[in-house]
Amino acid sequence: MGRKVGIEVSIAAADAAALCDVDVVAAYPITPQTHVVEHLAELVASGHLDAEFVPVESEHSAMSVCCGSVAVGARTFTATAAQGLALMAEIVYIAGSMRLPLVMFLSNRALSGPLSIWNDHSDAMMVRDCGWIQVFCEDGQEVFDAIIHAFRVGEDPQVSLPVMVNVDGFVLTHVIEPIEYWTKEMVQKYLPPFQPVSRLTPEKPVSMGAFGMPEIYLEQKMAHNVALLNSRPIIEKGWTELAELTGRKYSAVETYKVDDAETIILGMGTICSTSSLAVDKMRAEGKKVGLVKLRLWRPLPSDDLRRVLAKAKDVVVLDRAICPGGGNAPVTSEIRAIMYTEPERPRIHCMIAGIGQRDVTPDDVCAMVDMALSQSIKDYHIYGVRG
Amino acid sequence: MKRRLRELQPFDKEAEERAIELGHGLHPDDKYLKPGRIPHIWCPGCGLGVVLTCFIGALRQKQFGVDECAVVSGIGCTGRVAGYLDMDTYHTTHGRAIPFATGLALAKPDTHVAVFSGDGDLFAIGGNHLIHAARRNVNLKVICVNNFNFGMTGGQAGPTTPLDAKTSTTPLGNAEPGFNLPYLAHASGAIYVARWTTFHPRQLVHSIGESFDRTGFTFIEVIAPCPTGYGRPNKLGSGLEEMRYYRDMSEIRYGADPADAEIKLRGKILVGTFEAADRPDFMETYRTQVIARAQAGGKGKGRAA
Numbered sequence: 001m002g003r004k005v006g007i008e009v010s011i012a013a014a015d016a017a018a019l020c021d022v023d024v025v026a027a028y029p030i031t032p033q034t035h036v037v038e039h040l041a042e043l044v045a046s047g048h049l050d051a052e053f054v055p056v057e058s059e060h061s062a063m064s065v066c067c068g069s070v071a072v073g074a075r076t077f078t079a080t081a082a083q084g085l086a087l088m089a090e091i092v093y094i095a096g097s098m099r100l101p102l103v104m105f106l107s108n109r110a111l112s113g114p115l116s117i118w119n120d121h122s123d124a125m126m127v128r129d130c131g132w133i134q135v136f137c138e139d140g141q142e143v144f145d146a147i148i149h150a151f152r153v154g155e156d157p158q159v160s161l162p163v164m165v166n167v168d169g170f171v172l173t174h175v176i177e178p179i180e181y182w183t184k185e186m187v188q189k190y191l192p193p194f195q196p197v198s199r200l201t202p203e204k205p206v207s208m209g210a211f212g213m214p215e216i217y218l219e220q221k222m223a224h225n226v227a228l229l230n231s232r233p234i235i236e237k238g239w240t241e242l243a244e245l246t247g248r249k250y251s252a253v254e255t256y257k258v259d260d261a262e263t264i265i266l267g268m269g270t271i272c273s274t275s276s277l278a279v280d281k282m283r284a285e286g287k288k289v290g291l292v293k294l295r296l297w298r299p300l301p302s303d304d305l306r307r308v309l310a311k312a313k314d315v316v317v318l319d320r321a322i323c324p325g326g327g328n329a330p331v332t333s334e335i336r337a338i339m340y341t342e343p344e345r346p347r348i349h350c351m352i353a354g355i356g357q358r359d360v361t362p363d364d365v366c367a368m369v370d371m372a373l374s375q376s377i378k379d380y381h382i383y384g385v386r387g
Numbered sequence: 388m389k390r391r392l393r394e395l396q397p398f399d400k401e402a403e404e405r406a407i408e409l410g411h412g413l414h415p416d417d418k419y420l421k422p423g424r425i426p427h428i429w430c431p432g433c434g435l436g437v438v439l440t441c442f443i444g445a446l447r448q449k450q451f452g453v454d455e456c457a458v459v460s461g462i463g464c465t466g467r468v469a470g471y472l473d474m475d476t477y478h479t480t481h482g483r484a485i486p487f488a489t490g491l492a493l494a495k496p497d498t499h500v501a502v503f504s505g506d507g508d509l510f511a512i513g514g515n516h517l518i519h520a521a522r523r524n525v526n527l528k529v530i531c532v533n534n535f536n537f538g539m540t541g542g543q544a545g546p547t548t549p550l551d552a553k554t555s556t557t558p559l560g561n562a563e564p565g566f567n568l569p570y571l572a573h574a575s576g577a578i579y580v581a582r583w584t585t586f587h588p589r590q591l592v593h594s595i596g597e598s599f600d601r602t603g604f605t606f607i608e609v610i611a612p613c614p615t616g617y618g619r620p621n622k623l624g625s626g627l628e629e630m631r632y633y634r635d636m637s638e639i640r641y642g643a644d645p646a647d648a649e650i651k652l653r654g655k656i657l658v659g660t661f662e663a664a665d666r667p668d669f670m671e672t673y674r675t676q677v678i679a680r681a682q683a684g685g686k687g688k689g690r691a692a
Binding site for chain 1: 478
């Protein structure tokens with residue numbers, strides 16, 4: 001078992017990538033930035049990590065470099081946030097559809113404008129349909145494990161997809177947490193060397209990035225979708241083996257006190273820690289409340305969600321992105337869609353909160369649950385707006 | 388519902404006017420600076436205050452009112468300038484100051500449009516825009532504050548970081564050479580190219596004024612200290628020590644070949660006005676070529692207009 005250290009989460013994430021022995025790191029310090037890349041640059045410069053560090057001239061180039069390096073079969077890592085992701089979005093879609101298994105650390109932050117560097121999920125929701133595996137983390141240990149798990153799953157020949165590890169900006173990336181490191185032996189046992197399904201090599205020339213004419217484009221999209229859906233058992237297997245090594249068992253949908261719950265709070269990322277305190281508080285008041293933490297955002301674990309949520313009377317979804325002009329918010333709309341076909345389904349309430357890092361405390365979560373249950377909010381409610 | 392946030396206070400214009408009448412709380416630059424925004428966020432020893440003061444000095448020298456100018460900036464420490472100036476300013480996303488300013492300059496040809504941004508913004512993520520605006524000779528006054536690194540995000544290496552310089556992403560020294568900005572601007576087609584350091588405020592004021600006199604794409608590079616980001620790992624000392632360094636290492640050479648203006652770590656800094664040429668700007672070319680031809684019925688002999 002590895003040592004346990006108190007460390008800033010973004011630096012630990014860089015160490016996790018370094019433990020995976022990445023070959024190429026490409027990144028650009030757009031505002032906002034985390035320490036992930038700086039720490040990797042230090043590790044490369046000091047000789048602790050034998051990798052190419054490419055300080056590119058924009059985020060668009062960062063993702064392009066990553067695509068190139070994965071295409072030749074190099075293990076590749078990058079980190080970005082908000083505006084950076086917005087700029088690289090074009091290539092993010094390409095990495096997904098070309099099935100290039102790189103790993104990205106995404107510090108979830110609000111999109112401009114107004115200019116903001118604070119935490120919410122609007123950046124991740126912008127690239128929701130890029131066809132990557134997308135995981136949301138709640139604490140530092142999860143981030144560390146998720147990065148190693150991401151390489152393991154993404155590079156699996158049956159999957160061959162990029163993986164996005166979503167980490168709440170500031171409230172998680174910049175905090176110091178106790179994190180149990182993996183030893184080199186553990187990583188070697190868990191993560192086999194990268195064997196790409198197809199790669200650019202002079203021995204067997206292939207063309208990548210070619211045109212998808214109307215007669216083939218649809219089939220390619222379908223194949224990509226099937227690959228993403230079929231990655232689920234490999235993701236689960238990765239978590240099972242991770243549990244055998246570390247004793248920490250992760251799953252796509254995690255629950256807290258839901259067995260007899262009439263009301264379920266559903267969230268992604270750090271808001272779940274806050275909500276678990278709110279659940280304890282409401283349980284002490286005799287309210288039957290539980291919590292569902294959605295870790296795996298893509299592929300969406302619809303089966304698990306249906307099974308867990310069907311038993312409840314009310315589901316309060318805490319959404320951390322605004323969908324201007326839309327019917328509700330991104331997570332709620334998915335939950336409502338998958339529950340719609342169920343014969344018995346709970347009422348699903350949409351609470352949009354924590355936008356641009358507006359603080360959400362356990363009391364706020366209690367208030368949102370009370371509001372959802374007592375008031376008839378039809379589509380959605382944006383919590384805590386002044387004026 | 389609990390309200391923990393302080394209520395937003397709208398800016399009190401009347402109170403400001405009262406303060407002006409009473410004759411206190413005023414600074415010579417107050418006419419140009421947004422009240423309530425000072426003190427700025429820049430670090431002690433940073434050169435940006437000097438550059439901003441010089442810019443205001445040039446506006447005052449030219450007797451430009453705040454209504455006649457617009458300032459566009461990108462992201463980074465220099466990008467904050469747009470927030471401090473009390474005129475029409477725009478703080479764009481990273482690297483996009485020039486395209487925004489191009490639109491502004493074309494729609495409002497009588498406005499003096501200045502682009503005030505950093506080396507990381509203008510030459511890394513926005514590099515493509517700069518060379519094309521220079522090629523088109525759009526009427527923009529570009530002031531690039533070069534501090535040799537991405538200061539705001541934590542001192543990472545950028546496109547101007549000299550070879551061997553240490554930054555947070557090049558802890559053992561940069562393996563890439565930096566851009567020679569005046570040479571690049573000149574080669575791209577800028578009609579006026581100058582470089583000064585923050586040790587040369589008088590010359591800088593004059594240079595900014597000169598650039599306002601010309602119609603077309605002008606480029607002024609200002610070398611500025613960044614003691615927090617770039618100075619510390621490279622052991623350049625405090626902001627004051629960097630100013631001494633500029634004093635000792637700068638060589639004023641007007642009309643020098645921009646190709647010789649390369650900056651090396653701890654090397655000589657060539658300053659001066661390197662280029663002051665004239666060629667028709669984008670608006671003029673467009674008017675005389677495209678519009679005139681269109682008016683002549685597409686016959687191709689539009690010059691008569």
